[in-house]
Amino acid sequence: MIMMILFTVVTYLLYRISKMVYVKMSFPLFHPLLLTPILLIIVISIVHVPADGYLHATRLLTHLLGPATVAFAVPIYKNLPTVKKYLGTIAISITTGTLVAIFSTFGLSKLIHLKSDMITSILPRSITTPIAIEVSKEIGGMPTLTTVFVIITGVFGGIVGPMVIKSLSIKSPIARGLALGMAAHGVGTTKAMEYGKQEATFSSLGMIFAAWITLIWGALLIPSLMTLQHLF
Amino acid sequence: MKKAGVIILQVLFLHVFLILGAALKQIVPIPIPASMFGLVLLFLALCLKIVKLEWVEKGANWLLAELLLFFVPSAVGIINYKEIFSFLGAEIVILIGISTIVVMGLTGIIAEKTAVFKRREQH
Numbered sequence: 031m032i033m034m035i036l037f038t039v040v041t042y043l044l045y046r047i048s049k050m051v052y053v054k055m056s057f058p059l060f061h062p063l064l065l066t067p068i069l070l071i072i073v074i075s076i077v078h079v080p081a082d083g084y085l086h087a088t089r090l091l092t093h094l095l096g097p098a099t100v101a102f103a104v105p106i107y108k109n110l111p112t113v114k115k116y117l118g119t120i121a122i123s124i125t126t127g128t129l130v131a132i133f134s135t136f137g138l139s140k141l142i143h144l145k146s147d148m149i150t151s152i153l154p155r156s157i158t159t160p161i162a163i164e165v166s167k168e169i170g171g172m173p174t175l176t177t178v179f180v181i182i183t184g185v186f187g188g189i190v191g192p193m194v195i196k197s198l199s200i201k202s203p204i205a206r207g208l209a210l211g212m213a214a215h216g217v218g219t220t221k222a223m224e225y226g227k228q229e230a231t232f233s234s235l236g237m238i239f240a241a242w243i244t245l246i247w248g249a250l251l252i253p254s255l256m257t258l259q260h261l262f
Numbered sequence: 263m264k265k266a267g268v269i270i271l272q273v274l275f276l277h278v279f280l281i282l283g284a285a286l287k288q289i290v291p292i293p294i295p296a297s298m299f300g301l302v303l304l305f306l307a308l309c310l311k312i313v314k315l316e317w318v319e320k321g322a323n324w325l326l327a328e329l330l331l332f333f334v335p336s337a338v339g340i341i342n343y344k345e346i347f348s349f350l351g352a353e354i355v356i357l358i359g360i361s362t363i364v365v366m367g368l369t370g371i372i373a374e375k376t377a378v379f380k381r382r383e384q385h
Contacts, residue, residue, distance in 0.1 A: 045331045062330050067337035074338070081341050088335040094325065095332045097276040099297035100283070101322035103304035107315070119376040127369035134364050138357040155358060156365060159333060164295040175343060177336040182355060187362045194363055200370040204377045209370030213362050216329040234326070236369070238301070245294055
């Protein structure tokens, strides 16, 4: 119990500090999702707590991903007229995005000769953690590893996002938001908040639609892809 | 302090939908996580005015604003996977990097083109 409170508080404080540092320095490698875990890994190695002990003590924080996913109903509801108006754009761009994410990840994984269980762990990497874990379990991946790939995707997407947006001169808040939400899920949405309200809304929408559509691919497309892979 | 209390109560209230989502998952035999069912249920409850926006808005906004915090413990879990800290790990990071850029670029371009088309249609 004491461990639980202690590690949750320490995690929260280090997260706050990392966020402050990131805002002040705005240096990509100081991203809170990189800096906080690095600081925490240092802390737990100093006090000799194994990673599993730490994970167990901070399960309240991980648990909050559940209600956080439910909470995404609120931005959809508040922006219902916008969703209806741009449903076509959202559907086309996110359906393409999810397919590109799956096929490019699959192709590149084959190129570097990843083992089958690594491929199934990495395929759902472009969607939000709680759903990625479910897809991973469904297709025979390792959920913890999937979580790590999802985080790498998010941090990387958050870092390169502004460069991609700038170099392709993507100007509309709709396209900026959808691109960030599709490619970098929750971390992309945090980045989208820096652009503005509309970008953040479309990023949340992109992320939610990406999760839904990937759930469908997880059931219909990925199993056949994994069966057919030996033909390549 | 009062604000924190409101947020905690609303986050607890959101669990009602998480539990209902888990119950629905038991009945409907499709591989969708409980939280996703919960999202749909809350959305429907808001649309049907069963739940007022004020009941959940502050809690939901807090959860979404602090989303990164909830990923932190899992990120620490990476030290359980020693094979990631190797050449293979570097290759995987490059793989993810390339794929992420392609996904983001294509999604953005397609959305930009279709959204502009949509705007022209209306004028």
